[in-house]
Amino acid sequence: MDPDGLSDVERVPHGGSDDRHLVDFSANANPVRPAGVADVYEGALADATRYADGFDDFRAAAADYVGCESDDVAYDSDGVECSAVDVIPTAGGLAALRLAFGVTVAPGDQVLVPEPSFGEYAREIRLQGGEPVGVAHDELLDRDPADYAGAVVCTPNNPTGELADPNALDAFRERCRAVGTPLVVDEAFLDFTGAPSLAGEPGVIVARSLTKMFGLPGIRAGFAVGVGDLGERLRTARPPWALSTPAAAVGTYCLRRTEFVERTRERVAGERARMREALSGRYGVAPSEAPFLLVDVGDERDDPDAAVEAVLARARDGGLAIRDARTFARLDSHVRVAVRRPHENDRLLDALLDR
Template sequence: MPRLKARLHGGDIYSAARELNRDPAEIFDFSASINPLGPSSHVWKAITASRHLLSHYPDPHCWDLRQALATFWHTDPEQIVVGNGSTELIDVLPRALGMHRLLVVQPTFSEYAAAMKRAGGQTTSLYADRSNQYALPIDRLCRVMETGRHDGRSIDGILVGHPNSPTGQACSADHVARLATVARRYGRWLVIDEAFADYCPERSVLPPASSWPQVVVLRSMTKFYALPGLRVGYAVATPAVIRRLRRQLPPWSISTMGQVAAIAALRDVAHAQRSLRFMARERERLKKLLAALPGCSVLPTHANYFFMELPRGRHTHDVTEQLRNEGLLVRDCSSIPGCNARSIRLAVRSRQENDRLIQALSNLLHDGV
């Protein structure tokens, strides 16, 4: 079978299963960062109870889901638009906001630049400082917002991952609010991707940001609510901005089951709390195990994944391919701008799965790849 080279995103258990001649369920996926407890049991019940709706088109307005989200965030349904995953909203942002040149902070999620390219726009990069643990450079970003220029080029807006992927870094909500104030003053866009912010709610800019002009907050129901196969994400912004986004979306892009599942997931507060408690415990345990691997350095994280560097002399590509042969997928970050050849991102999964990954990594690093 021909080897598929460019792995742009994590989570492709299907290609790995085909290559290894295994069932997709036998692949351990640390390359996408999904809540290891899985979706709420309420989701299954809601999907079953809605079977009869399958022979109808989905609600094109996502009315009930927007009501549920508005209640959740203490905002108005007119300030929410739902997309087929937040990826769909990232895709329409440049056209909806009329952005031609966007600034991103590298290393970061490649879809921001890909969406700009698809829309005929351009992306310019500011690099977070590795020696400062890739912290979001808020002061530098505020200066770019003020001048509207970076590297001699003009920009219409800034997109920050918060927490950022792959680095797991997030600053305080106050710092992001400061950036939003400058964005408003100078009439530039600020997009805040909070796809992983469920894991650090104290750092999220919601609910206040729902009424900030010039600001769009993106959220995903894929990660924390463990629904990547159903594709649900949403944006929160002022009603005028939401209308601009909605105009760019195709009709019926969010399936009936996606809408039904998202509502059920959102309402299961007990599962959400269990998930947060589990993550806090298991992330701490895994961090210690990773840090104890010879020569590895692990960054602190605000999300459900770790960004780390393998020992000097190792190359992420070799290690990820070896792990892949054992059915363990991790995210090779070596080709992301701002990362180096030893950069890797790993999701926090169940205790048993994490132990298996540690064992495999330990064998590779002790024996040589």
């Protein structure tokens, strides 16, 4: 981290309401959790009297989850093998991103970041003394990575929801590798799609979170994956005791709940399509592969701020919290809404459509 740059770095607004009387559509965590999580957490407390490190079970489960070998097998000089040894446990996806930027960004480096997208990319790059260069999210993969010291891709992108085109992403990854530009890929929502992870690809650091799919933001469990030289850097820089013992136990348990993941994907896909069809009759709604929808609420008497404020107020009057998306770069008339359970989604549609 660059101490000289701290005074110029601001906090980033996020979704999530602390008002327990509101149904929270402003954050994208699954409202459903795997059965048995509470028992796993409580059972791990007995082991919490000792320092936790190694996390072999967690790393093996994470490796399986993203398509790597679960055993600590060796990889060759090109880093083409991906295994549990390449999984770095972190206290959530954001900690994985901080670690990734910490081992790839030096003061003065310019790093490509998508816009609109997760605001923490730019903040974390600035904390390292780097300069984030914002590019329209749907144009980033066309850029020449040779002009930059790093690049970031979010897939599916937050808040727009689209999955990166696999052919374009693979071509961009190859160009990054050819010129030695590290590529950080945020896959926080990828497990809602069934698309393959880039974990194990040379020149790539993947950041993953257990927050979204498993509905446990307060647990703070995630991981990074890198191979070859990037993997060595991650292992060297990782903090010890990166997870609590209960977080590691719950994370291991959740990552092995394959049936839960499949049921969640099916529910989210069906509800997302239903919500988009209903909302599209009144608003502009972006296609999405994620558990949320970006909604352009349009102009109210040519005043986009008034339009957004009116929708936010209508939602709150209906007992709901939705995300003001004006805090994302390049957006000025949008809100973002999570895809929750059917009866909750019905309440959202009633509030936003005045039904």
